[in-house]
Amino acid sequence: MSDMHSTEYSFKPKDALLGAQMLFVAFGALVLVPLLTGLDPNVALFTAGAGTLLFQVVTRGKVPVFLASSFAFIAPIIYGVQTWGIPATMCGLFGAGLMYVIISFLVRIYGSEMLHRILPPVVTGPVIMVIGLILAPVAVHMAMGRTGDGSAWLVPNTTAMIIAGISLLTTVFASLLGKGWIKLIPILLGILAGYVASLILDVTGFSAAQQTAFDPGTLQNWTAPALINFGKIAEAPLLAIPNFVFPTWNLEAVLFIVPVAIAPAIEHFGDVLAIGGISGKDYVKDPGIQNTLLGDGLATSLAAALGGPPNTTYSEVSGAVALTRSFNPGIMTWAAITAVLLAFVGKLGAVLATIPVPVMGGIMILLFGAITVIGINTLVRAGNDLMLPRNLAIVAIILVFGIGGMSFDLVIVKLGGIGLAGIVGVVLNLILPCKDCNDETSEIL
Secondary structure (H helix, E strand, O other): OOOOOOOOOOOOHHHHHHHHHHHHHHHHHHHHHHHHHOOOHHHHHHHHHHHHHHHHHHOOOOOOOOEEEOHHHHHHHHHHHHHOOHHHHHHHHHHHHHHHHHHHHHHHHHOOHHHHHHOOHHHHHHHHHHHHHOOHHHHHHHHOOEOOOOOEEOOOHHHHHHHHHHHHHHHHHHHHHOOOHHHHOHHHHHHHHHHHHHHHHHHOOHHHHHHHHOOOOOOEEOOOOOOOOOHHHHHOOOEOOOOOOOOOOOHHHHHHHHHHHHHHHHHHHHHHHHHHHHHOOOOHHHHHHHHHHHHHHHHHHHHHHHOOOOEEEOHHHHHHHHHHOOOOOHHHHHHHHHHHHHOOEHHHHHHHHOOOHHHHHHHHHHHHHHHHHHHHHHHHHHOOOOOOHHHHHHHHHHHHHHHHOOEEEOOOOEEEHHHHHHHHHHHHHHHOOOOOOOOOOOOOO
């Protein structure tokens, strides 16, 4: 068996190109999170690479996975940045990483079944749904050419809908009809298609004509004759240190964001099982799910300590591993090194900053809808009868609290949104009696 197909760690220069290809597969999703949340994409690249290397140290280089920006935290990051600013939000994300670490030690003591007892699908499913649904208005606003909160126009509506439609359809068809590598990079292809469409609309004069005739109504008008401005790319240095941001203490941000780690922790378990099925090794036993969780948690806290989004295992890269049968974890070391090196290319961040808002909006429509569907599928696969009083109560309260914006002022801190929904779900699951939970009744209704 060649080094590439072996599951044993081997780090050789000849695998550098294959490692760069693995990063290419993850690139679109990796930079999408910082672009949507206002974080620095170069920092995200650095922390993805550094986090993957840290994960490999913790797991003794046994698991062929790549860690990068987690979609599950998009909603809390957007809310946190708008409410408390980036440094305070990083404090909450650092705490989320520590929550992973705590869970890893609980698994070490009580076994992996502990996860299923405390975080069953009836809790994790609706929490994941809340994460997707709470962002739906942001996706629609950006696809229509407005800011995420809908308060101002960035791109005329007609132009925005064309670009968003092209980005969305490209992403959908790439995931449906693509084969081989194409099927693994639908988000990247959607971004490229939207970007090229924007360039064509600028060159043909369509963008300028639409901007001249555009009526913003009562909203602020921040539109411009051109969708893409290359001036910032020319001004950006070729090489630059990423714009690292360090956390500042904020208890409210911690209590809001930390419960979000509930859903990714369960997702992590599934990802480790998946890559084990692909490579034919049981990574739940060796290096152990407790160690993979620990590595993920430490990588997430490291990312937050530098101003990057939380890390998670990437299913796109796992798909590439399956396609190429590249089971050697050393290849992921090369992917991580490539990410760290690209983080210091200043013009790369400038190029990413020129991507028009509707391009992101079109992809977000699919992305946030997909997150919601994952939550629904979590419940469906578990076979939960949602009309049973106990299940109905847990799911209903999580959804309404999360989507409706319920919040509590606890004197020194305000708890609400996804964080409150996650905490309430865990508490209800622990305290609600299960005496009659298998008897279908309608007494709650």
